[in-house]
Amino acid sequence: MDEDTRAVAEGLEQALADSGLTQAEFAAALGTSASRFSTYRSGKTMPTAAFYLRALRLASNQKAAREHGWMTPQSAAREIRRALRKDDDIWALKMVLQGRDHLRELLRENDAAGNAWRAAPRSTGSRRWDALLAALTEHEFEAADREPPRWADDDAERLGDGDEWVMPSLLFDDGEIRAATPDWLEERGIYAAERDLVTA
Numbered sequence: 102m103d104e105d106t107r108a109v110a111e112g113l114e115q116a117l118a119d120s121g122l123t124q125a126e127f128a129a130a131l132g133t134s135a136s137r138f139s140t141y142r143s144g145k146t147m148p149t150a151a152f153y154l155r156a157l158r159l160a161s162n163q164k165a166a167r168e169h170g171w172m173t174p175q176s177a178a179r180e181i182r183r184a185l186r187k188d189d190d191i192w193a194l195k196m197v198l199q200g201r202d203h204l205r206e207l208l209r210e211n212d213a214a215g216n217a218w219r220a221a222p223r224s225t226g227s228r229r230w231d232a233l234l235a236a237l238t239e240h241e242f243e244a245a246d247r248e249p250p251r252w253a254d255d256d257a258e259r260l261g262d263g264d265e266w267v268m269p270s271l272l273f274d275d276g277e278i279r280a281a282t283p284d285w286l287e288e289r290g291i292y293a294a295e296r297d298l299v300t301a
Contacts, residue, residue: 106144106147107144109141109144109148109153110141110142110143110144112153112156112157113138113141113148113153113156115160116156116157116159117142119163120159120163120164121163122163122175124138124139124142126175127156127159127160129175129222129223130159130163130221130222131152131155131156131159131220133152158216159217159220162213162214162216162217163175163217163220165213166214166217169212169214171203171206171207171212171217172199172200172203172204173217173218173220174200174217174218174220174221174222174234174238174252175220175222175223176200177196177197177222177234178222178223178224178225179222179223180193181193181196181197181225181227181234182224182226185225185226185227185230186226190269193225193230197230197233197234198237200234200237201238201241204218204237204238204241205241205244208241208242208244208245208247209245218250219250220252221250221251221252222234222252229291232266232289232290232291233266233289233291233293234253235252235253235254235289236253236286236289236291238250238253239254239285240285243285265290265291265292266290266291266292267279267292267293268291268292268297270293270297273294273297275292278294279292281294281296282295283298286298
């Protein structure tokens with residue numbers, strides 16, 4: 102391995118460590134696969150300069166968020182995934198709303214750690230929860246008059262045509278949930294009473 106390749110491989114190794122993410126999470130945030138990223142880390146393949154710089158920026162953003170205790174889309178998706186493995190939808194909702202609240206505060210403070218929310222998370226394992234995380238993220242960026250991240254605005258993060266998800270509520274029946282759903286959420290085929298999105 103030549104000196105330049107070794108330097109890039111070591112830089113990516115350090116970036117992954119600094120990010121606090123798993124290799125799969127880091128790769129997903131960069132828009133590549135874990136196996137492809139592994140070839141960059143090992144020096145078997147050289148990434149583009151743009152990819153390398155994105156990796157360094159991602160690591161810096163993730164590290165800043167983590168050091169200040171802020172959730173990122175990656176940590177929110179990870180916690181939702183854990184909750185869903187335990188069939189705990191209530192905890193999953195708490196995690197998605199906590200992530201949303203952290204993002205809201207980051208955008209309000211114009212904190213540089215908010216840039217961590219520009220990188221796509223791995224899937225939660227559920228298209229519905231992926232779509233909810235994306236919808237909340239897009240809404241918070243728009244409410245702050247900021248351009249939403251591409252991953253949150255992506256049609257892939259919407260439920261399929263004709264698919265709907267009415268989130269259960271202890272307070273409302275299905276009809277009441279539909280009537281109390283904000284327009285920006287209904288557009289994604291997700292129905293949740295606005296009151297249930299305040300806290301979980």
